[in-house]
Amino acid sequence: MLEPRYLTGKKAEIDQFIDQFDTFLFDCDGVLWSGDHLFPGTAEVLDKLRSQGKRLVFVTNNSTKSRADYKKKFDKLGIPCKEEEVFGSSYSAAIYISRILRLAPPKNKVFVLGESGIEHELASEGVPFVGGTSPSLRRDIEPEDFGSIADGSALDPDVGAVLLGLDFHVNYLKLSHAFAYLQRGARFLATNVDSTLPAAHSLFPGAGSVGAPVVKAYGAEPVAFGKPSQAMMDAIEGKFQLDRKRTCMVGDRLNTDIQFGIEGGLGGTLMVLTGVSKKDEFLSEGSPVVPSAWVDKLGDLLG
Ligand SMILES: O=C(O)[C@H](O)[C@H](O)COP(=O)(O)O
C-alpha cells in the first residue's frame, strides 16, 4: 500500500507538494468550511495558491446551491472567487441532462427532489422541471393524494426523469411523487449520493440518505453526477482544459473526493481531517482508497 505523506508542520514538504500542481480542485463542505463557519487559514491558503499562479476550481457535491449562490457565499466569507470557478453537482447534473442525456420532448421534464440550487442550474441549461421547492408539495400527504398519484392526475405527464439531491424539506408526498414517476418509466438520476452532510462541526443526513426511501421503494440506485462520478471529472477537464497530472484534488471524504481524484488519474490527492473521513480509515491496512498526502486542516498548507 502506498503510504500517504503527512504534511502538517513540514514546510519544505508542503511547498514541494504544492509545486507539483498547476490546478487545485477544492471540495467545499468539510474542507473550506463547516456550514457558514470558515475554517481558520482557508482564505490565506487560497490566496497563497493564487499568488503562486495556481488555478483553483471549487468542486462541491452540495446541490442546494447554484454556482451563483456559491459566488455569493464566497463573497460573504471574504474569499475572492469567480462564478465560473465553481463546479457543483447540480451544474454537473444539469449539463449531463441537457447535453448528453437529452431527454426527448415532450417527456423532457425533470421531477426534482431537492433545493433551489438544482432548479437554478436546470434552468440555466433550459431543462424544464417540476417539484423541487414548489410550495404545493411542502405539505402533509392527504387521503385524496393517494388516488390522484395512483391514477396519475396529480402527476405531470411530461416528466421523463427524477433527479434526487439534498432536500431540507423532504416529505412523504414528495417521495411518493418521485416513486410514482419512476414506476412510470422515468430515468433515475441524482446529483450525488453522499450519506452525510458535514455542518456545524457535526454530521447530518446527506443527499444519499434523503433519497434513500425512493431507492428502497424502487429497488435500484440512481445514476449520480457528483463526485466520484467521472462524468463530472470529464466535464471539468473539458471546461478547464485540465492537465490531469498537474492537478490535485483536495477533499475531506474518501469515497467521494479522494476516489474522484484517484479514478480521474489526477497527479495527486490531499485529504484534510476537518470533515467526514478519519485518518484511521485510510491508514489501516487494505484501505481501498488512500490519498497521496494528508493534513490535519487546510490552514496547515501555510507551512
Ligand atoms: O449530502 C451532501 O449533499 C454532501 O454531504 C455535501 O453537500 C457535500 O458537499 P462537498 O463536501 O462535496 O462540498
Ligand SMILES: [Mg+2]
Ligand atoms: Mg466535503
